[in-house]
Amino acid sequence: MTEKYTLKVTDSDIRLDKYISEHIENLSRTRVKELIKEKNILVNKKQEKVSYKVQAGDEISVTVPAVKPLDLTPENIPLDIVYEDDDVIVVNKPQGMVVHPSAGHPDHTLVNALLYHTRNLAASPEGFRPGIVHRIDKDTSGLLMIAKNSQARESLEKQLANKTNERYYLAIVHGNFGEENGKIDAPIGRNPNDRKKMAVVENGKNAVTHFKVLEQFKNYSLIKCKLETGRTHQIRVHLSYIGHPVAGDPLYGPKKTLKGSGQFLHAEVLGFKHPKTGKQLTFEVKPPKIFEDTLNELRREK
Incomplete structure (x- = not known):
């Protein structure tokens, strides 16, 4: 109302x-x-x-204005499930899909799709993101781990807090590098001039990103990033901060860039200890077709 x-x-x-x-x-x-x-x-x-x-x-x-209520109705949306058992699901989220309902995206999210797939998702304190223990941005593709019960949620969240997970991302970024490896250690918080964006700020939360240069092209590079922490928009903010914004990033990069619908950022590798057995599980998925096609085009132009 x-x-x-x-x-x-x-x-x-x-x-x-x-x-x-x-x-x-x-x-x-x-x-x-x-x-x-x-x-x-x-x-x-x-x-x-x-x-x-x-x-x-x-x-x-x-x-x-009246806020449209968040819709936790199960929706028959196809899922790319990489792994599933009684405790966890590992899903390859497509670019363009929001992880959970919010004021701006009340439905058609990964959570709506998961609720159609299974009734067994760990409850969340907020209520609107059952099963979700971490997120990737709408236009970032790749791997996410989902908790199916409270024990799994507690274990996976603890691993995230203790930084024992493996999380590697592929990114096509602007510019070339003079070094093969690098570490970005810069605190991240809300941008004081634009609350919809994050930024490197003096009083922000500790944030560390490691990167390795895999290939260099004309005006662009392909890099692999390892997350040590998991702040909102961390990779995007950090790479923009050092002058190498992710190509296609509508918030932190140039507007006229490679053809696509959003940033060229892909969660390629995800590793964690199984919450019940303690066994180390590691998963890897290739980037989406538009990512691969763009890389091939950059290689031809090199």
């Missing part, structure tokens, strides 16, 4: 986002910024910037 508010300002020289978040319960400054950008907040019937300083006598109208 859409909610509407009208605020009569009695204070002065307070930022618009701060003023609204302090006077309307359950509206964070981040959410207020989104509403301002969407033209759902007007000051004296006009749109103002987030940084606008309210003045006594201003009238602020706030419209909070």
Whole structure:
């Protein structure tokens, strides 16, 4: 249900986002910024910037659109299952598929597909991502591990926290390298200028990415990345930070780049200890056809 508010300002020289978040319960400054950008907040019937300083006598109208409920309905969406037993599923997620429902993607996700495939998925604290212990971005393809029960979830999450997993990614990136190997150790947090993006920031969370150069082409390189930590958009942010953004990345790279629908980033290798037997399991999948075709085209142009 859409909610509407009208605020009569009695204070002065307070930022618009701060003023609204302090006077309307359950509206964070981040959410207020989104509403301002969407033209759902007007000051004296006009749109103002987030940084606008309210003045006594201003009238602020706030419209909070109804949020479409997250849909955990099972959907008959094909899955590329690499491995499955009573405790875990390893799936090769296609490029373009969102991992779990969110406000922007309420259905047609990997979770909806998994719920159609099996009723046995570990419950999640949030409720909307059963079975999910880690994520890869919508336009990143490759391997994900899914927990089918609470014991499996606890074990897999612990392995992620202790950094004992094997996670290797292939990436086609801009530019060439002077070195064969490298390590990027730079903290990642929300971009202070754009809350939809992440960035290397001084007070961010520890983030470490290792990379190895596999091939170099004209203006591009193929590299393999190993994740030591698992921050949001980590590889994409780190590679952009060192001047080698992932080709096709709509957030962190040049807009005009290789033909495709999203970043050329693929979760190629995934390894973990089985939550019940303790046996080491390692899986590897080839990148999607568009990734392979692009590599072959770059090799011909070399």
